[in-house]
Amino acid sequence: MHTAAPHPHHDPKAEGLKQRIKKGIHEVEDDVENTFDAARDDLRDLARSAGRQARDLANSAEESVVTAIKDHPVKSVFAALATGFVLCALVRRS
Secondary structure (H helix, E strand, C coil): CCCCCCCCCCCHHHHHHHHHHHHHHHHHHHHHHHHHHHHHHHHHHHHHHHHHHHHHHHHHHHHHHHHHHHHCHHHHHHHHHHHHHHHHHHHHHC
């Protein structure tokens, strides 16, 4: 008949190794979390910057169009009519 082995005594070297491994795992978890947080913040800043640049570009384009219309009102009317004619022709074909 087989009897259960007596409870092994704690090996101090094994306990020390176990504690160092746990500490190392926690350090890696902290490093991953910090890296993720930094990447998220960088991405948020990049998105905000891109949004500002897009708004600035759109505002600049709008100002250019308004200036062109004010400087050349007759050309602008004919350009609008031509655009409407082309769009109407495209819609009728489909």
